[in-house]
Amino acid sequence: MNIKKLMVLSILLVSSFYSIAQITNAEKDSIYIQQIEDQKEPDKVLHAEPLYIDLIRDLGARKGEKEWNIGLGLTDNLKFDSYEALIEYEWAPVDRIGLEVELPFTFHSPVNGTVKDSIPSHQLNSIKVAAQWSFFVNEPMATSMAFGYINEFELSDFGNFGNPFIKGNVYNPFFVIAKRWGNNFHSLIYTGPMIEQDFRTNKFHTTYDINTSFHYMISGTRNFIGIEFNKTSDKGDFDMTMRPQMRLGIADNLLIGIMAGIPVSRENERFSSFIRLIWEPKHK
Incomplete structure (x- = not known):
């Protein structure tokens, strides 16, 4: 018994x-x-943010959120290598609004016996300021949409620094729509024109970007794997770079993103790589 x-x-x-x-x-x-x-309130939908063309702030940003980014990249061109470095700070002063300031640098190194004077000079590319408004956030649909604007004050390279200090401006309005499919799969479209004005000649040059991304977020974490397709149309010329990527959480508020760049139809650019370190200070 x-x-x-x-x-x-x-x-x-x-x-x-x-x-x-x-x-x-x-x-x-x-x-x-x-x-x-x-x-917390207001509503917010979890989306996987692409690592190369990153957003100004999370879609549906809540007041007090903030984030520091440091990025390092290498691009293999035919005649020289380009080393990218950036530092950016983004924050949400009020619900649904994200702001960002970014300083991107580029350094160049000749390869294959290329004469150093024939390659671009090192430079602080620009001073970028940006804003983003999440005007649609729907938790049941797991969908968010936002409008944004990036203004980029283009600076002269270090060889001509200050002559002039600001050589042009880039006007970049954009639209974002993101959708989560179930709990793990994420898709996002980021698109808009880039209108470049050269202050020396007062000429304008317009290109159009369509960036799409797809990610799988690992259950119960912020880690993901995915891919970006960065596409640019320039007066009938079409370029695309595929960027497989992954993001790993290495502490509660510290993440690292790693990606590769594989050009599909670029005449002068070959493979590239990029690392982004993301730190999110705690907020109330």
Whole structure:
């Protein structure tokens, strides 16, 4: 009799543990989503943000959010290598509004015996300021939309620095739409024109960018793998670079993003790589 009771008790315990495991697995996918979406107001949808063409701030940004980014990249051109470095700060002064300031640098190194004087000079490319407004955030649809604007004050290279100091301006309005499919799959479209004005000649040059990205976010974490397709149309000329990427959380508020650049139809650019270090100071 005692043995039978023990067997029944064992079966009940195993069944209970199995049920708990099933619940845990079912809930695991939504742990981090719940932390983002359900704890605070206003509504916010968790989206995977691309690492190369990153957003000004999270879609549906909440007041007080802030983030520092440091980026380092290498591009293999035919005649020289380009080394990118950037530092940027983004924050949300009010709900739904994100602001950003960025300083991007580029350094060049000749390859294959190229004469140093024939390659571009090192430079602080520009001073970039930007704003983004998330005008649509819908949790049941897991969809967000935003309008934004980037203004880029283009600077002279270090060889001619200050002559003039600001040589041009880039006007870049953009539109973003992002959708999460279930708990793990994410898609995003980021598109808009880039209108470049040369102050020395007062001429304008316009290109149009269409950037699409697809990501898989690992359950219960902020880690993801995915790919960006960065596409540019310039008066009938079409260029595209594929950027497979991954993001890893290395601390509660520190992440690292790693990606490669594979040009599909670029005449002068070959493979590239880029690393982004993301630090999110805690906010109330």
